[in-house]
Amino acid sequence: MKIRLRNRADMDACVEALAQVQAADRYPVDWPDDPGGWLTPADLTSAWIAIEADNVLGHVGLTRDAEIVRLFVTPAARGRGLAAQLLDSVRAAARGPLKLRVSSEGEAAIAFYERSGWRRVGSSRADWVNAAGEPALLHHYVSP
Template sequence: MEIRPRTPDDLDACVKALAEVQASDRYPVDWPADPGRWLTPDGLAGAWIAVEAGAVLGHVALTRDAEVTRLFVAPGARGRGLAGQLLDTVRAAVRTPLKLEVSSEGEAAIAFYERSGWRRVGSSRATWLNAAGEPALLHHYESPPVQSSGPRSP
């Protein structure tokens, strides 16, 4: 398995993996009219994928305002630590604090972020609707502090 920057040639495989995630977890809640464009939001600073044997197993993107977005791992690749590796890749590329939003319906994602040291800093209502047809409740998170690689004090 390899984590590397996403290229335009990877988009079809990313859409295929996203379709598996959407069928399993309803992420995104509504299938986008142009899923390749959805994976490439305005303000994109970079995107990375986890690949193995030509298949995309996971994806993460970062916006210019240091927001992690479009993070997912294909159902058949879960339990291997890929989400954490993808987040670590973003954190290594950008040594500033990161932020992200997650819907309150994403209980597994919330548990993962909180186990990983992300801190909830607020909540708000989205402009899009959740599975119940109501404005989704979004929780806002900040990344844990970046660890220094310098010498430690005794």
């Protein structure tokens, strides 16, 4: 397994990995019409993947304003420390503190960030709805 910068040729495998995550965890909450576009928001500066034998096992992106986005690890690859390795790759490339937002429904993700030293600095409502059909509650974190 290795972690490297994502390139255009990786997109189909990234979408396939995202589909596995969405089926298991409902992330993203609703499957996007353009999953490749969802993985590449307009303010994305870089994205990294964890890859093994041409299979994408994990993904993370970094925006212009130092926000971590689109972090996920496929269900079959969990428990191997890939999320931490992906975040370490972003930290090595970025300058200064990073930030991220996570839905309150993402209990495993919240536990992971807090175990990793990320600090919650606030919460807000999203412009999309959660499983209950209400605006999702997003928790805001900053890196250690």
